[in-house]
Amino acid sequence: MKAELSKYLQENKPALKKLVADLSEDFQYVSVLGTDTKGTTYRVKSSGTAISDSRTVERGFVVRVFNGIGYSEYSFNDLDFVYAEKCIRKAAEKDAAFYREQGIAIREYNKIEEEELTQSYTSELQIHPEAIGAQKIVEELATLVAEGMAYSDQVIELQTIYDWAQVSKIFISTKRDLEQSYLYSTGYLIPYVRGEKSAQYSLKSFSGLKGFELIEEMKNGLSKTIDNTLLLLKAKRIVPGEYEIICDPNVSGLIAHEAFGHGVEMDMFVKKRALGEKYVGQKVASAITNMRDGATGVEEVSSYLFDDEGVLGGNTLIIENGILKNGISDLLSAMALGSKPTGNGKRESFERKAYSRMTNTYFEKGKDKLEDMIASISHGYFLEDFESGMEDPKNWGIQCVAARGYEIIDGKLTDHVVAPVYLTGYVPDLLGSFSMISDGELILSGSGFCGKGHKELVKTSTGGTYIKAIGRLS
Amino acid sequence: MIEKIKAALAQENIATWKIVEEKVSAQELFLIQAEVDMNRSKQVTHYHITVYADFEEDGQKYRGSANTTFSPAMTGEEICERIRTVYYAAGFVKNEWYPLTEQIVEKGERLKSALAAENVLPIVKQIFSAIYQAEGVQNHINATEIFVEKHAYRVMNSLGLDICFEQYKGEIEVVTHAESEEIAVEVDRMYQFADSRPEELQAQITAQMQETIWRLNAKRIESLKDIPVILSNQAVASFFDFYYAQAGAQLVYENISSAKIGESFQGQVQGDKLTMTLVPLLANSSQSASYDMDGTLLKDTRLYQDGKLLCYHGNRQYCSYLNVETTGLIPNIKVEAGSLSYAAMTATPHIELLVFSDFQANEVNGVIGGEIRLARYFDGKNYHEVTGMSMAADIPTIQENLYFSKEMIQYDNYYGPAHIYFPSLTIS
Numbered sequence: 070m071k072a073e074l075s076k077y078l079q080e081n082k083p084a085l086k087k088l089v090a091d092l093s094e095d096f097q098y099v100s101v102l103g104t105d106t107k108g109t110t111y112r113v114k115s116s117g118t119a120i121s122d123s124r125t126v127e128r129g130f131v132v133r134v135f136n137g138i139g140y141s142e143y144s145f146n147d148l149d150f151v152y153a154e155k156c157i158r159k160a161a162e163k164d165a166a167f168y169r170e171q172g173i174a175i176r177e178y179n180k181i182e183e184e185e186l187t188q189s190y191t192s193e194l195q196i197h198p199e200a201i202g203a204q205k206i207v208e209e210l211a212t213l214v215a216e217g218m219a220y221s222d223q224v225i226e227l228q229t230i231y232d233w234a235q236v237s238k239i240f241i242s243t244k245r246d247l248e249q250s251y252l253y254s255t256g257y258l259i260p261y262v263r264g265e266k267s268a269q270y271s272l273k274s275f276s277g278l279k280g281f282e283l284i285e286e287m288k289n290g291l292s293k294t295i296d297n298t299l300l301l302l303k304a305k306r307i308v309p310g311e312y313e314i315i316c317d318p319n320v321s322g323l324i325a326h327e328a329f330g331h332g333v334e335m336d337m338f339v340k341k342r343a344l345g346e347k348y349v350g351q352k353v354a355s356a357i358t359n360m361r362d363g364a365t366g367v368e369e370v371s372s373y374l375f376d377d378e379g380v381l382g383g384n385t386l387i388i389e390n391g392i393l394k395n396g397i398s399d400l401l402s403a404m405a406l407g408s409k410p411t412g413n414g415k416r417e418s419f420e421r422k423a424y425s426r427m428t429n430t431y432f433e434k435g436k437d438k439l440e441d442m443i444a445s446i447s448h449g450y451f452l453e454d455f456e457s458g459m460e461d462p463k464n465w466g467i468q469c470v471a472a473r474g475y476e477i478i479d480g481k482l483t484d485h486v487v488a489p490v491y492l493t494g495y496v497p498d499l500l501g502s503f504s505m506i507s508d509g510e511l512i513l514s515g516s517g518f519c520g521k522g523h524k525e526l527v528k529t530s531t532g533g534t535y536i537k538a539i540g541r542l543s
Numbered sequence: 544m545i546e547k548i549k550a551a552l553a554q555e556n557i558a559t560w561k562i563v564e565e566k567v568s569a570q571e572l573f574l575i576q577a578e579v580d581m582n583r584s585k586q587v588t589h590y591h592i593t594v595y596a597d598f599e600e601d602g603q604k605y606r607g608s609a610n611t612t613f614s615p616a617m618t619g620e621e622i623c624e625r626i627r628t629v630y631y632a633a634g635f636v637k638n639e640w641y642p643l644t645e646q647i648v649e650k651g652e653r654l655k656s657a658l659a660a661e662n663v664l665p666i667v668k669q670i671f672s673a674i675y676q677a678e679g680v681q682n683h684i685n686a687t688e689i690f691v692e693k694h695a696y697r698v699m700n701s702l703g704l705d706i707c708f709e710q711y712k713g714e715i716e717v718v719t720h721a722e723s724e725e726i727a728v729e730v731d732r733m734y735q736f737a738d739s740r741p742e743e744l745q746a747q748i749t750a751q752m753q754e755t756i757w758r759l760n761a762k763r764i765e766s767l768k769d770i771p772v773i774l775s776n777q778a779v780a781s782f783f784d785f786y787y788a789q790a791g792a793q794l795v796y797e798n799i800s801s802a803k804i805g806e807s808f809q810g811q812v813q814g815d816k817l818t819m820t821l822v823p824l825l826a827n828s829s830q831s832a833s834y835d836m837d838g839t840l841l842k843d844t845r846l847y848q849d850g851k852l853l854c855y856h857g858n859r860q861y862c863s864y865l866n867v868e869t870t871g872l873i874p875n876i877k878v879e880a881g882s883l884s885y886a887a888m889t890a891t892p893h894i895e896l897l898v899f900s901d902f903q904a905n906e907v908n909g910v911i912g913g914e915i916r917l918a919r920y921f922d923g924k925n926y927h928e929v930t931g932m933s934m935a936a937d938i939p940t941i942q943e944n945l946y947f948s949k950e951m952i953q954y955d956n957y958y959g960p961a962h963i964y965f966p967s968l969t970i971s
Contacts, residue, residue: 077616109632116797118636120609120629128614129587144585147615160584164664168572168579171668176578203609203632225798261799261907267939268799270907306935309766309971340575340686342718342729401581420585422573459901459914463720463729466931468900468914491933493914522716523733543933543971 070280071191072252075105075237077128079248081148085241088132088150093243096161097180098135100242102377104128104419108234109198113210114226115218120203123234124518125528129419136161138175140401144420179404183244183379190374192251194280198233201281206231209284213291217260220295223302225268227295228259229287233280240379247379253370253528254283255516258294264302271298271472273454274516276530278368297453297473304473304488309543313449314492315442315477315535318512322531323455323469325360325430326519328496329353329387330531331460333396334413334425334521339405343462345393353393354500359433360388362397364412369530370515371428378414378423385411391500399425417525424521431513432533435506442505442537443482450474450542451482456489465496474542494541507535544615545699548590551622552701557630559595559606561643561700563836564588569692570663576684577675588615591836594626596633597640607636641863644838646703651833651840654824657739658711663691666713666739673741674717677748683719683755685729690714698838706838711737712829715744719752721759728758730898730917732777735955737829754897758917761930766971767920771893772934773962778902778913780957785938786819787876788906790846792857796864799907802852804867809850810943814966815881816850817947821873822958830874830956839871846876878959881947888948888964892923895962896934896970909938915970932970941965 085101092099108123129146134157141161145153169175198206210229217227235252256275261268273294275286316324329345337343345353354360364373364382373382378400385395398406399414402425415426443451454472461467469492476485492499515530545562552560571583590613598605609632611625657666670689674680692712699705713736720729732751734744774782789808794800802808809817823841824831834840837859845853855867862869889895898917905911912935920927947960 077621114797117638118607120632120636122611126612128616139579140581142581142583144583144587146587146589156584156586160582164570164582164584165579167664168582168668171671173574173668173671174578176575176580203628204635207632207635261797263798267908268801270799309933340718341720341727342685344727420567420587422571422581422583457901457903461900461916463727466900466914466916468933470903489910491912491914491935493931493933522731524716543935 070194072235072250074248074250077105078103078239084150089241096134101132103130103239105237110232111206112230114228123232125234127418131419132157134161135180136165139178185244187246190249194252196281198281223262225263226261230257245379247375249374253278256283256287260295260298262298269301276515300486301488304486307487307542311541313446314540315451315537317453318532319454319514320452320471321533321536323458325432326531327458327460327467330427330430332462335396335398336402336425337462339402348393352391353497354391355503356391358391358503362427362430364428367429369429369513370528376412376414377416380410380412382412415527426527427529429530434534437505437507439507439535444480446477449477467496468493491543492540502539505537551626555626557594559701561593563591564697566695572667572689574687594630594633604640605637606640607633609633641860643700643702644704647840656711656737673744674748677745679752685718685720688716704838708832719755721755730755735829736827738827757928761928763931764929768969769967772965772968773888773895775962777954780954781902781904784904785909792855792861792865796861807850808852812850812943814944815947817847818879819847820845820877822875822877823873825875828875828956835871841871841873844870875956880949881960883946884949894918894920
């Protein structure tokens with residue numbers, strides 16, 4: 070089954086082409102991105118159910134023009150293209166002139182040069198959530214809730230979430246006519262448990278460029294998710310210190326994301342906010358480390374044909390054998406730096422500006438066996454799942470919060486749990502300590518949203534395989 | 544558009560519904576150093592629709608609901624089809640019945656704001672000047688983003704409710720940097736507000752620049768055991784999110800919070816007792832409004848008094864489930880000042896935590912913490928700027944012995960003590 074392109078966008082394409090043509094008479098570069106994302110979030114728990122639009126649902130347009138010095142944009146969501154033309158003219162002419170008159174300098178850019186390109190893409194899926202219907206989806210989630218609540222007396226609530234979004238986009242400029250439609254699903258199991266002294270909860274996520282077939286993965290993950298949450302009731306705080314650690318693919322992915330995902334977003338190079346700019350071509354990780362980001366490398370929630378600036382998606386090799394090779398870039402940052410855009414110009418929605426953003430970011434697999442990795446540790450921790458992370462591209466500080474850690478003693482995994490676990494440190498030290506990377510399947514998670522600083526949430530996925538490293542835990 | 548939606552609701556025989564119209568206009572300015580990288584403007588309208596399906600099973604009344612958002616470009620046919628789908632989905636939502644907000648005669652008050660101006664470009668310029676004329680920032684700002692937004696809401700429902708209100712949202716992100724021959728550092732901070740107060744903003748940017756300089760000189764230390772800790776800056780506001788969440792009707796109804804009205808939530812308090820009030824119209828808060836999105840008229844609500852929980856807060860649905868008065872969703876919190884002055888807090892050896900990479904406060908279990916990017920350690924004689932450690936603690940464990948500052952501060956929807964003093968924590 071294919072995720073078909075929005076009829077709304079198809080029907081309005083001629084009007085958008087006319088808008089581009091009309092504006093092109095006065096502006097050297099004009100483009101319009103049209104978006105129409107539909108989707109639904111189903112939340113079922115024992116105390117109630119909620120059905121709402123998926124978080125990324127949107128329908129609207131953003132027009133960008135070259136104002137002779139730099140770029141101006143106008144976002145709108147009605148079909149009054151005459152008024153939209155008036156507004157983008159105001160932004161590019163009068164508003165830009167106002168700032169200049171007030172003594173605020175405008176940064177100079179060249180005109181965007183594009184090659185002629187017409188392409189279309191639709192993703193494949195097995196079960197379209199619209200086809201299966203709300204009743205079936207709610208029933209399936211309610212069954213999971215009932216099973217989870219019956220699993221243990223200590224489970225006081227189980228929240229299950231299934232969310233799907235079908236993204237349709239078109240990009241029109243004088244030389245480009247691109248269209249794409251893809252559907253992704255995310256699922257969450259969130260058990261709440263109560264012990265004698267406290268309540269705890271955890272979140273297990275599932276995701277993919279797929280439809281309601283994701284429910285099978287959620288079913289298979291239920292008992293382990295509750296077991297992990299119950300363990301939190303007897304979890305202790307870790308004795309702070311430096312330990313040998315094994316990161317599961319979720320934690321490995323978080324490290325990739327925070328360390329050399331945000332660290333090589335090239336708009337940060339333009340702003341002189343990233344140390345990575347000075348280290349291209351230099352060693353930043355152990356020699357067994359290879360890392361990529363790209364919309365085309367794997368099939369996950371951020372796999373697409375073109376980004377929000379009409380640049381085709383890629384699969385950028387960021388670290389090769391421990392050497393920093395490339396950054397990821399939006400179109401304008403690439404122009405400023407004299408490099409090639411990598412198809413990483415993404416917007417939170419048509420209402421927001423495009424920035425250099427990650428897509429699917431991961432460490433490539435290695436050659437080691439997980440059991441050998443565990444056996445090689447005399448005293449350390451196995452870190453599983455994550456709660457949050459924070460980047461510091463300027464200083465290469467890193468903070469990753471793992472949901473829990475299992476103590477490893479004399480090469481054996483124990484059920485001594487610590488939670489939560491803060492992994493902090495200096496990025497090259499952490500990546501330089503990678504001593505073993507497991508083989509096997511590459512596992513990515515695309516359940517969350519990634520922010521830029523404190524805002525601009527976009528869908529990304531992260532992952533890898535198991536990695537052995539040395540980390541400062543608290 | 545509203546008439547088109549109402550017609551579709553009637554056509555689909557949907558008797559119970561809510562429509563929230565949201566009109567947003569914005570001016571946005573993005574700067575690299577002091578140069579405009581891009582200017583943007585925006586005019587969008589969203590229609591947030593909730594449809595309710597009432598039904599009975601075994602004599603028990605249920606009210607299912609589902610919601611969706613329309614853009615003004617949707618056709619009558621699309622609206623009908625979507626409403627039909629959403630109503631169908633609502634029929635599978637088996638929630639206890641609860642009432643909607645009825646017509647309100649009393650009118651909510653409004654806060655005045657310079658951001659209400661028809662042309663906000665001069666406001667953007669004023670903000671730009673406040674930032675770039677702050678003390679010490681010349682050539683030390685890497686990037687700035689300025690957003691000035693106006694949100695006009697109209698909330699209607701099938702019981703005849705029809706109210707309007709506006710919110711003004713100013714938001715800026717400023718990245719200050721400093722460098723020596725060895726290293727370069729930055730501090731990246733967001734500010735949100737609802738009015739133009741250039742002098743306040745300038746003072747905040749000046750303080751941010753001072754912290755950036757301190758960070759440049761900060762040294763890594765291993766750990767400090769059992770030391771008095773002062774929490775400062777925006778992490779203070781995040782600290783109180785736990786108390787706000789635990790008093791929420793939804794968390795109580797879901798048995799996730801065990802907070803009980805009339806009981807001390809703070810335990811056997813030896814330090815300062817918490818007094819917290821929800822204030823719908825907090826001056827300069829971008830979240831101030833007289834109504835919530837259910838159309839509930841909001842009033843000042845005392846949540847905690849001297850550590851004791853006085854009431855639950857929440858929307859009509861969950862307050863009705865708990866059979867308590869509906870407060871509505873009030874996002875602004877005011878916390879009363881404590882007993883210690885900042886001078887008293889800092890008179891003896893301590894560490895003051897100023898910048899975190901991402902301060903986390905878990906609303907369910909009260910775990911707080913994060914990686915410290917800048918702190919100031921006072922050994923009794925001298926101050927030392929330090930970095931690279933982390934802080935972790937559980938509010939339920941430490942709340943009986945903490946102190947709030949006499950000095951007050953505002954961070955958008957938070958107005959309360961500027962500092963929190965913990966007599967003994969370990970920073971590692």
